[in-house]
Amino acid sequence: MEILFDQMPNPFTYFVPLFALLIAGEAYISYREDKELYSLKDSVASTMVGLGAAALNTLTKAYQIGLFFLFYKLFEPLRVEFLGYDNLGWTWWVWVLCLIGDDFNFYWHHRFCHTIRIFWAAHLVHHSSNKFNLGTAFRNGWTIFLYKPIYWLWLPILGFNPVMIALCMSFNSIYQFFLHSTLVPKIPVFGQVFNTPWVHQVHHACNIEYLDRNHGGILIIWDKMFGTYLDKDKHLETKFGVLHPPTKHDPITLNFHEFNDIWKDVRNVKSWKAKFMYVFGPPGWSHDGSRKTSKMLQQEWQQQQQKAAVQASQPELVTS
Template structure:
């Protein structure tokens, strides 16, 4: 396994020049057209968070792939006995299945990052910027790599080679870099199948109606199947970031502020149920309703939309 890991190519190394050129190009368009897509302090924060994420990802890469190898080799006799093969090999169709399986895993990993507070604490840094640009793609949580492989266990168990899984995960991440921009319009029928910047803006928005939508990586089919897809409303101003943003641009604060808030809530909790819910409940959960989850906020928002408008509303407004 050590030989395989040492020979494992890092796809990101080949794409970094492309990423850099695109970020420079987007920043130039922003400056030329006065779009204010970038903010200096925000961009510096994204850079440091991205560097930290790259370091943590590198340090945990052996653990992640070793984790996959454990299940891959442990279940080889089981596959031989009950499925009639020792592994799935490297055929083209296996690669296709691996890409699809990886994207399915990413959807659920990503969705739970938004609906379980402990996982949200690891992921919130990615949403903390109020700017939506290509640099935002590098804002990845430093602790997310510790639990992310759990969602992929079934793949080495079935005989997908760990190296193939790791490469598919990398390609998925590379693809998602290109989602973080407001300069790409609707993509027609392609935009109905593949994740794209138009619908990913919904995912990064803090508009109440947009919360917890469009979790897919490459394909939109998972959001459509599991009821989380929402197209962007071109008539609605998209507001990026989180409802309760952290103070400042310190990368340490950006990565760990929500963990600190969880600890504060757990310490003041009155029952074990409250403690468990503060950790594993949805973000925003509170026992007395003083804070709201995304679902509760959306229920209130929908209720307000249904309030009938008085016939003389225009008269009152014009007076």
């Protein structure tokens, strides 16, 4: 069975009313219990960024699906010759494998968005709010759609139908909407395998010890497998946002200010190595050590914790 691109259903259409209802409910609970989960300025910024992201996602959908179809058809003769099939079809187990493969792709795409500065510039807008609420889920970067499909190309090469891949990507995004809330408590058994709002709060926090953790989409097992998992400390106050927040909250600034900063850094150094690192190095890297990466900050924090622990364990001197 083949499904054409123009016949592909849009899952988001069916979930928009539920999203709106849940956001309204969360805002009401915030108001009733004085939790300050929302602010007018922040909500307007998230809405404007979200509308722009939705429009650009729609405009680039044809490019993404077209790219998948290109590799799907290009490698079809090789699949027939070396693997013995032309495509994987639409059976239930293919859907399961595609969902798992999609989530694996998202993990690495998301992880590199936090460890490579040019990708962080595209992703930073999603973390720019100091609020953590369901509306934050729509605060997505406008340029991220241009390079994101690259991580998924191996799926059409293996014979997964491009429409199936696109639908799995949509299902992943829909699931992640529900991760952006502080009102959901820790879920013991489910949370061992699946991503939950409890651990996603860690991902959105700017506490030094929480930086660059929990990159998973639907599944949290990738973080556990590749060493980026960290459970939330219920005794630690979670601070949301980024270490160096933008000074303005208009959608243009939120989406492009880091790209502008990259250009300034590249222009102000002569070394080609330094220019390369300012683009493809980790966020916070600097040629003169004037700034620090998240790993540097975490190493300093760990040293401070160890020093404090040693001092606390030493007996007090008793003077007669």
